[in-house]
Amino acid sequence: MDELDRAILRELQSDARKSNRDVAAAVGVSPSTALERTRALRRRGIIRGALLDVDLASIGRPVQALIAVRIRPPSRPVIEGFRDWVASLPETLGVFVTSGNEDFIVHVAVPDNDSLYAFVIDRLTQRREIADVRTSVVYEHLRNGSPEPVD
Amino acid sequence: MDELDRAILRELQSDARKSNRDVAAAVGVSPSTALERTRALRRRGIIRGALLDVDLASIGRPVQALIAVRIRPPSRPVIEGFRDWVASLPETLGVFVTSGNEDFIVHVAVPDNDSLYAFVIDRLTQRREIADVRTSVVYEHLRNGSPEPVD
DNA sequence: CGTGAAAATTTGCGGAT
DNA sequence: ATCCGCAAATTTTCACG
Numbered sequence: 657m658d659e660l661d662r663a664i665l666r667e668l669q670s671d672a673r674k675s676n677r678d679v680a681a682a683v684g685v686s687p688s689t690a691l692e693r694t695r696a697l698r699r700r701g702i703i704r705g706a707l708l709d710v711d712l713a714s715i716g717r718p719v720q721a722l723i724a725v726r727i728r729p730p731s732r733p734v735i736e737g738f739r740d741w742v743a744s745l746p747e748t749l750g751v752f753v754t755s756g757n758e759d760f761i762v763h764v765a766v767p768d769n770d771s772l773y774a775f776v777i778d779r780l781t782q783r784r785e786i787a788d789v790r791t792s793v794v795y796e797h798l799r800n801g802s803p804e805p806v807d
Numbered sequence: 808m809d810e811l812d813r814a815i816l817r818e819l820q821s822d823a824r825k826s827n828r829d830v831a832a833a834v835g836v837s838p839s840t841a842l843e844r845t846r847a848l849r850r851r852g853i854i855r856g857a858l859l860d861v862d863l864a865s866i867g868r869p870v871q872a873l874i875a876v877r878i879r880p881p882s883r884p885v886i887e888g889f890r891d892w893v894a895s896l897p898e899t900l901g902v903f904v905t906s907g908n909e910d911f912i913v914h915v916a917v918p919d920n921d922s923l924y925a926f927v928i929d930r931l932t933q934r935r936e937i938a939d940v941r942t943s944v945v946y947e948h949l950r951n952g953s954p955e956p957v958d
Numbered sequence: 959c960g961t962g963a964a965a966a967t968t969t970g971c972g973g974a975t
Numbered sequence: 976a977t978c979c980g981c982a983a984a985t986t987t988t989c990a991c992g
Contacts, residue, residue, distance in 0.1 A: 657866070665861065672823055672857035677986060686960050691988070704860040706823035707952045710816065714853045715808075715956035722903055722912055743949045750950045752873055756943030761873055761912075767957055792907030798894045799901045801858045805866035806918055828967060837979050842969070 657702070660685065662805055664693050665702070669802035672706035709801075717765040720749075720794035721772055723780065724758040728787040735759060738785055747775050758790075769793075808853070811836065813956055815844055816853070820953035823857035860952075868916040871900075871945035872923055874931065875909040879938040886910060889936055898926050909941070920944075 663683040667674055680690035697703045712718060727738055735753070742762055743751045752761040766772045776791055814834040818825055825833075831841035848854045863869060878889055886904070893913055894902045903912040917923045927942055 665859070665866075668859045669861070672859040675986065676988095687987075688961080688989075689959050692959085700865070701862050702865045704862055707858045707860050707950075708816070708819045708823040709855040709858050710820065710954065711853055711855055712954060714851070715816075715954065716958040717954065717956075722905060739947075739949070743951065746955055748951055749954055750948065752943075752945050753947040753949075754873060754943040754945050757941065758943065761943070765954060790908065792903075792905040792909065792912070794903050794905050796890075796904040797901065798890070798904075799858075800894065800899055803861065803863065803866065803868065803900055803916060804897055805868075807867040826967065827969095838968075839970080839980080840978050843978090 657805060661693060661697060661702075664690060665697065665805070666802065668694070668703070712765045716767050719768055719772055720763070720765045720797060722792045722794060723760075723762040723764065723776065724788075724790040724792075725760040725762060725780070725786060726757075726788040727759045727785050729785075730759055734785050738783065741783070742780075745779070747771075758788075763794075808956065812844060812848060812853075815841060816848065816956070817953065819845070819854070863916045867918050870919055870923055871914070871916045871948060873943045873945055874911075874913040874915065874927065875939075875941040875943075876911040876913060876931070876937060877908075877939035878910045878936050880936075881910055885936050889934065892934070893931075896930070898922075909939075914945075 660683060664679055667679045667682050676691050676694065677687050679694070680687040683690065694703070712720065727734055738760065739751060739753055742748055742760065747764040747766050748762060749765050750763040753759070754761055764772070764775060766775060772791070772793070776789060780786060780789055811834060815830055818830045818833050827842050827845065828838050830845070831838040834841065845854070863871065878885055889911065890902060890904055893899055893911065898915040898917050899913060900916050901914040904910070905912055915923070915926060917926060923942070923944070927940060931937060931940055
């Protein structure tokens with residue numbers, strides 16, 4: 657990870673679909689060099705892919721929530737079972753497996769408040785391993801798509 | 808949003824860098840049609856862009872946490888001031904503004920546990936408007952990069 | 959890491975259904 | 976009104992220096 661790699665990463669973080677030619681021009685190397693560096697970043701697992709940023713409201717899912725879940729017993733099979741199940745639900749955008757007051761924070765997007773309520777009481781609470789659930793509605797979600805390398 | 812739009816969205820969600828030619832082939836239309844549809848999705852704000860998926864560990868930030876913050880008073884100027892400040896920190900990956908037991912959930916990535924502790928006690932707690940902070944270390948973060956449209 | 963040429967893709971437009 | 980075919984422009988890709 658030299659300065660050139662970091663510069664290429666910055667360019668692609670600003671727009672993952674930027675053409676290799678534009679990236680090369682922006683960082684001051686030839687397209688072939690930029691291409692080889694970018695491929696190496698992928699091979700090394702530093703770049704994992706490119707995610708489409710979709711407006712959730714316009715696909716009918718304007719209501720987001722974070723749901724803190726505590727599981728009992730918090731043993732590996734139970735944790736992993738719940739994790740995989742909840743990650744596979746269509747409402748789920750992401751799952752954080754955490755230490756602390758809860759075992760999971762589940763990020764969901766649904767069409768409306770009724771759907772959210774139904775998700776929590778009909779689907780989540782049906783799981784026997786759930787000891788506690790706390791739901792927070794998300795008013796706004798800001799993302800920093802460009803985390804910077806350190807060291 | 809007809810079936811063709813949804814199919815194109817699905818393809819690009821699986822890989823935001825997929826070539827237009829591949830998208831067209833996968834959904835069964837000509838490249839020119841796929842291109843025009845994709846541009847329309849962008850114009851309509853349904854596609855907001857493409858984010859690079861970077862492995863945080865390999866850029867020196869392997870430790871993630873979710874930090875629940877309560878603010879006082881939770882008035883608009885105070886909320887928005889804190890939101891903009893915390894979103895601009897280099898450690899911050901994202902900020903959820905929420906209802907419920909906390910006003911914010913801040914998602915951060917740092918080099919190690921010491922950095923996390925320093926972030927919480929040196930930077931966050933310095934802000935006078937913070938009434939309460941609860942930190943949860945994130946062991947694992949699964950994402951569903953392909954939220955499906957409903958209706 | 960760059961050059962240059964070949965291959966592949968993107969793009970705009972005229973015409974078809 | 977939407978989609979396709981085609982050709983030009985642009986970009987990607989790679990062998991070689």
